[in-house]
Amino acid sequence: MNGSAQGMIDKPLVDRTAAASGVRRLLLLGGALIVAGASLVLFGRSYGEVAVVVIFGLFSFFGIAAIFASALGLVRFSSRASDGGIAKDFLDTARTGLLILDRRGQVVYANRAYGDLTGAARSGEVRTLERLLAREAEATEAIYHLANLARDGRAGQREFRLAHSLAPASQSEAVPCWYRVSVRPLASRGGQMQAWQILDITADRKHEESSFQDLQHAIDYLDKAPAGFFASDSEHRIAYINATLAEWLGVDLAEIKPYQRSFVDFLAPSCRSLYTERSNASAEGIEDIDLMTATGRTLPVRLLRRPVADDSAAPGIVRTLVLDRSGEHDAATPVELAEARFTRFFNSSPMAIATLNPSGRVVRSNPVFRRLFGAEAAEGAASFPSAIREAGHEGFRKALAEAETGRSGIAPVDAEVADERPRTIRLYLSPVPKVGPDSDECAILYGVDITEQRALEDQIAKSQKMQAVGNLAGGIAHDFNNVLTIITASVDFLLLNHRTGDPSFQDLLLIKQSANRAASLVRQLLAYSRRQTMRPKMLNLTDVVADMHLLLKRVSGDHAKLERQHARDLWPVMADIGQLEQVITNLVQNARDAMPNGGKITIATRNVRAEETAKFGYAEARRR
Known part of the structure; x- marks a missing residue:
């Protein structure tokens, strides 16, 4: 296309701005001529010749000045001198359609x-x-809104879709088109004007729709992939999860909002500590764990983690691929099924399991091993003996040496974990044959926590010792009671042969009181050893507690302070004195054991009515 043809195409369809400026110049020239003619009429008689000379002189001056200005390029005489220069050329050749209306709605300019x-x-x-x-239903509302804005002197923009193009040449094709229309006020010397712009954005919208379709296809591919996928942050919060993994877990995909659920919530309890300790946001790796579905079913999977350096495009700094290892699909081979079963057994075992090399370092371990002995020993960063106290090092080294030689039936080793809380672990070692040239495993270590078992054994030993002491005390008490019986009988015989005024009477009475107090202690010892037969009788609790004061003082020890509080007018009780003394002794002993740092033990007696005892609830507790 040549230059002349291009100029014809770029010429605006409507441009009344140049005509208006030409009329103004014509009016100015006419006005100047009228002023000159009026001056000749008014002053022609007196100064006619001078006026004519002056007028023609001015015309000559301006004419010569215009000639020189045109020659120097200061003034241009062309049809485009008043068209606005560069700005006008820009509007004429713009890709956006421009329409300018005056205040009456008449078209002033259209490119x-x-x-x-x-x-x-x-x-x-x-x-x-x-x-x-006006008749396009899809655009009526948008144009009406913009027209109201234009009348109020405000600017606005709207986009709408038409079923066909506005150009008549394209109507036969009936291709949907998108348009962007905007309006803004335009101030001019002729008053307020409106500048309307229209642009065909169909190509842009097609590109956006194509990109959106590609994105939808990519999401569909990922959601319906035969493997699970999720993205999480450094705190294991899920940023994205695909439909396959959500279906495996038995959860609704719409309920999982970004960063609202933690992936740890979907792990089996035995795997949570292992996952949180091993999963590092800056390291990639492969890990076999068990997931817990919404129905409580365990699902063994393999995780393939890969972190990303920048998550600005898509949230979640760790991308994880989840592979189903349950063997429920037909493609699983016998080897894969066996490996999945072994992984489930290894991770869910209630005892600590690890394989060791000849130097005592851990090659592989399960979650229980990590929980008992710590991450440093489980990851092989330090030798296993560093996880137990020094007392068990020698026995462990001997057992490891025997396992390295292939000996079976190695005796277990009891050791204490090197931790703040004392725990006793029984270690079993068995030899493992070397498989493959790169394998350096020589022994399998099994660890069982026997802390509670040891505490129970110690408790049983103490109980047996106490039972032996009680039997001994009961035997001694019986023998001592026989001696006291002889002493008491002899003192009674002597008191019968001495009068009250006899100087020896008071000594004999003191001997009898001491014998009675010794008999009371014998009864308490027999009650403690539970070798006394039950003989219920009417008792006064105040006297019973008073007689037991010395024994209770010894039972409470030096750290606890023993106090007694007795009410007046106590009712008598029907009970076996031995059993009652045993109950009071056990209560004081339990109170002492509950206060290892010392305290105060108070024994109080008072009358309790039947209405108050009904509120204690001991009858219901006895029935249960």
């Missing part, structure tokens, strides 16, 4: 792009957008 977009080939065919789109 060629506006005609191409609206199907106007000549100036007479140019119509406003309100008239052009």
Whole structure:
């Protein structure tokens, strides 16, 4: 296309701004001539010749000045001298259709792009957008809104879709088109004007729709993949999870909001500590764990983690691929099924399991081993003996040496974990044959926590010792009671042969009181050893507690302070004195054991009515 043809195409369809400026220049020239003619009429008689000379002189001066200005390029005489220069050229050749209306709604300017977009080939065919789109239901609301903004002197923009193009040449094709229309006020010397712009954005929208379709296809591929996938942050919060993994877990995909659920919640309890300790946001790796579905079913899976350096495009700094290892699919081979079963047994075992090399370092371990002996020993960062106290090092080294030689039936080793809380672990070692040239495993270590068993054994030993002491005390008490019986009988015989005024009477009475107190202690010892037969009788609790004061003082020890509080007018009770003394002794002993740092033990007696005892609830507890 040559330059002249291009100039014809870029020429605006409607441009009344140049005509208006030409009329103004013509009016100015006419006004100047009228002023000159009026001056000749008024002053022609007196100064006619001088006025004519002056007028022609001015015309000559301005003419010569215009000639020189034109020669120097200061003034241009062309048809485009008043068209606005560069700004006008820009509007004429713009890709966006531009329509300028005056305050009465008349078209002042319309560029060629506006005609191409609206199907106007000549100036007479140019119509406003309100008239052009009045019958288009898809654009009526948008144009009406913009027209109201334009009348109020405000700017606005809207986008809408039409079932066909506005250009008549494209109507037969009936291709849907998208348009962007905007309006803004434009101030001029002729008053307020409106500048309307229209742009065909169909190509942009097609590109956006194509990109959106590609994105939908990519999401569909990922959601319906035969493997699970999720993205999480450094705190294991799920940023994205695909439909396959959500289906495996038995959860609704719509309920999992970004960063609302932690992946640890879907792990089996035995694997949670292992996963949180091993999963590092900056390291990639492979890990076999068990997931817990919504129905409580365990699902063995393999995780393939890979971190990303920058998660600005898609949230979640760790991307993880989840492979089903349950063997429920037909493609699983016998080797895969066996490996999955072994992994489940290894991870869910209630005892600590690890394989060791000849130097005592751990090669592989399960979650229980990590929980008992710590991450440093489980990851092989340090030798296993560093995880137990020094007392068990020698026995462990001997057992490891025997396992290295292939000996079976190695005796277990009891050791204490090197931790703040004392725990006793029984270690079993068995030899393992070397498999493959790269394998350095020589022994399998099994660890069982026997802390509670040891505590129970110590408790049983103490109980047996106490039972032996009680039997011994009961035997001694019986023998001592026989001696006291003889002493008491002899003292009674002597008291019968001595009068009250006899000097020896008071000594004999003191001997009898001491014998009775010794008999009371014997009864308490017999009650403690539970070798005394039950003989219920009427008792006074105040006297019973008073007689037991010395024994209770010894039972309470030096760290606890023993106090007694007795009410007046106590009712008598029917009970076996031995059993009652045993109950009081056990209560004081339990109170002492509950206060290892010392305290105060108070024994109080008072009358309790039947209405108050009904609120204690001991009868219901006895029935249960």
